[in-house]
Amino acid sequence: MPEECKDSDLILVCLKTTANDYMLKTLPKLIGPNSVVMTLQNGLGNEEEISKVISADKIIGGVAFICVNRISAGKIDHSAFGHVKANGFNKNFAPEKLRAVKELFEQSGLDFSIEENLHELKWEKLVWNVPFNGLSASLGGVDTRSILAHQPTHAVAIELMKEVILGAKTQDVILDNKLIDENINKTLKMGPYMTSMSIDRLNKKPLEVEGIIGIPLRKAKDKGIKLPYMENLYAELSYYNASLIK
Numbered sequence: 001m002p003e004e005c006k007d008s009d010l011i012l013v014c015l016k017t018t019a020n021d022y023m024l025k026t027l028p029k030l031i032g033p034n035s036v037v038m039t040l041q042n043g044l045g046n047e048e049e050i051s052k053v054i055s056a057d058k059i060i061g062g063v064a065f066i067c068v069n070r071i072s073a074g075k076i077d078h079s080a081f082g083h084v085k086a087n088g089f090n091k092n093f094a095p096e097k098l099r100a101v102k103e104l105f106e107q108s109g110l111d112f113s114i115e116e117n118l119h120e121l122k123w124e125k126l127v128w129n130v131p132f133n134g135l136s137a138s139l140g141g142v143d144t145r146s147i148l149a150h151q152p153t154h155a156v157a158i159e160l161m162k163e164v165i166l167g168a169k170t171q172d173v174i175l176d177n178k179l180i181d182e183n184i185n186k187t188l189k190m191g192p193y194m195t196s197m198s199i200d201r202l203n204k205k206p207l208e209v210e211g212i213i214g215i216p217l218r219k220a221k222d223k224g225i226k227l228p229y230m231e232n233l234y235a236e237l238s239y240y241n242a243s244l245i246k
Contacts, residue, residue, distance in 0.1 A: 007032030010101060013039040013050070016196070018206040020049055028053050036097055038086065040064045042129055042196070043211020044122055044219075047089040057093050060101065061118045062086030063125040066110075067193050080190050083111040087118040123168040124175060128183045129212050130164050131157035134233045136198035137207050137240075143192035148184065156229060158184075163227040167216050170223035206244055209237045 005011070011030050015023050027037065031054060038060035039046045047061045067080035084105055088098055098114055105112035115121050135147050135157060147153045161180045168175050187193075197207050213234045220227050 005030050008035060010104065011035055011037045013037060013041060013046070015041065016200075017041050017043055017046060017208045017211040020046070024049065024053050031058070036060060036101065038062055038101060040084065041211070042133070042208050043126070044215045045211055047118075051089065056090045057088070059089035060086050060093065060098065061089050061122065063121055065125075067190055069194060069196075069199065080193070081186075082109075083113070085113050085115045085121055087115050087121070089118065117173075119171070120168075120173045120175070123164065123171070123173045123216075124179065126168075126212065126216055127161050127164045127175065127179045128187070130216070130230065130233070131160035131183075132187060133195045133197040133208070133212055134160065134230075134237065136195045137201040138233055138236050141194075141198045141202035143194050143198065144187050144190055145192040148188060159229045160233065163230050164216065166225060167220035167227055167230070170220045170225050201240070204244070206241050207237055209234065209241055213237065 006029065008030060011027070013023060013027075027050065031037070036058055037050060037054055039050060040062050047056075047059050050059055063085055065081050065083040065085070066078070069077045071077050086098070086101070087093075088095075102112045102114060132144050132147065135153060136142050136144065139147070139153070147157055158180060161183065162177075165175045165177060165179065197212075200207050213230055217227055217230050217234055
């Protein structure tokens, strides 16, 4: 039971964002006076959600650049990479606690870096997540190699990356266009990797559409910028999610 972990020094949130309602009900039961919460969830808005139930100066935001799939309860397949990047959610987060978390990860054999700009970090991860999680699910549950091997979907992936970079700019986050080639090359090295959203689509589970596509899309729209490839992807995947409720 989650309550058995009460007063833990570090609470890692690795739930999919489709379980955020459960997360918000459970986290307050786990927090002690010295606890720190670190979310490694996909997309935007998770730190803000957690701050509804926990003080913002107890929250670490991070992204995991790692290829893993959960095979069964307690069994993980780690196929490539393994780098975590993070920082405190707000400027009042104690730096000594962040360094302690970094040391803990490194003792476990994972690379961990403390990044200066958490906001930029989250958008940078979207440059990969939007095209590859998004397309793998919209195409019915395919692997990343299949997306890049087919010229039309390869081209769409590039257009989606361009739109994420443009969307980031509306939030005063300047990302280098070289991220496009870097992400393509990194993805080719993964082999036929099944993204989390492709697996969820195959298993007829809800998809992490809002944090990965919906929120970034709305942030750009609020600034008067249209992102048509992302709009089409969001329309398709949000329709799929809605169809599961019927």
